[in-house]
Amino acid sequence: MNSTTTKAVDLDNPTFEQKSTAIADLRAVLSDEINEYCSDSEKSGAMIKTWYQWRKDACIDDMPVCKPDNLYPVPYPIRGYLSVADANLTAGVQVKESQIKLNRFFGGGCWHKRDKDDHPVYIERIGRYKIKDIPRMCTMGELFEFHYIMQEFIGRTIFPECSQLAGREISKQVVIFDLAGISIGMLSHLPALNMLREMLAKDQLYYPECMHRTYVVNAPAMFVTAWKLIRGWLDPRVISKVHILGKDYSKTLLEQIPAENLPSFLGGSCRCSHMAGGCVPSTTMNNYINLPRKAYNNLRHQTQLSYSSPRHSFTFDVVPTTPATSAANSPVGTPLLGYASWFGLKRDSPRINSNSSF
16 A cells, blocks of 8 residues: 655745645636636635625725725825825725724724735734724624725735735735723623624635734733634634734734834834824824814815925814804804814814924
């Protein structure tokens, strides 16, 4: 009886020959239409068919995804990339109300530069979420749409840039979930957990193998109970890439990410002081102005570019609609008195005027 030894395949770093064999085997079970659409995939035929039909039914390819060759806005804050300028999510014309609404409840997130191996780094301040408001004020459809456009953005824009800079294919990201500020009530809120379960299921089905590593930092002891539940929703390969850390996490993060690319609140040296909200803007922490859509109706801005003092400023008028929103001694319907810097709002001038020196 002949015996052969099969060498285990490292799915994170397959050889060219292993990729070619897997692709050839897969193409044999796919239709010509799907083969033409999917030029490179290692998943099973059944999964690809489901994925392909979902993309068509949900019009995923028609989503307004920000790329270097178009004028679509970024779907979420971003820092430190060449193909897209540093930006926050703002209520522009092509940003849906559902995106602005969800952003009010999110604790603050950002694609923030790259790790030592050129993987993009995504940071989310889960502990600052208004978790109970999300299922109460938002639908699953709105959450999925928001999430899908973010996934498409990283796939169509960020991964290609990182691949070009690295000189090799980059198709996975490093994720940091900061749980600072989380409570037992947030971890045990069933409607929010159900939303999370559904989103994780969609990610594993439609966006598999996109995570290089995930670090959960500032994890309190009570998170252990929630993790036992959450890990039951995840593929074993995903679980193996998740690292649960407490408060002593900086050394581990710095082994993965250069100090200059890691925000100071996570143990690095980056502050992104040129941007509203710094490295990771958060509406719930009030570290930057989250302007409502109506504020953009009369928005006037001016930009000066020079080596000595680059500067951007904008001025807008806000008209209160109720006595509660008007200034102390101002009649309803007159402009609010206020001055808005990047980091706060003080009502003491005829207009809201924001200036930032980079």
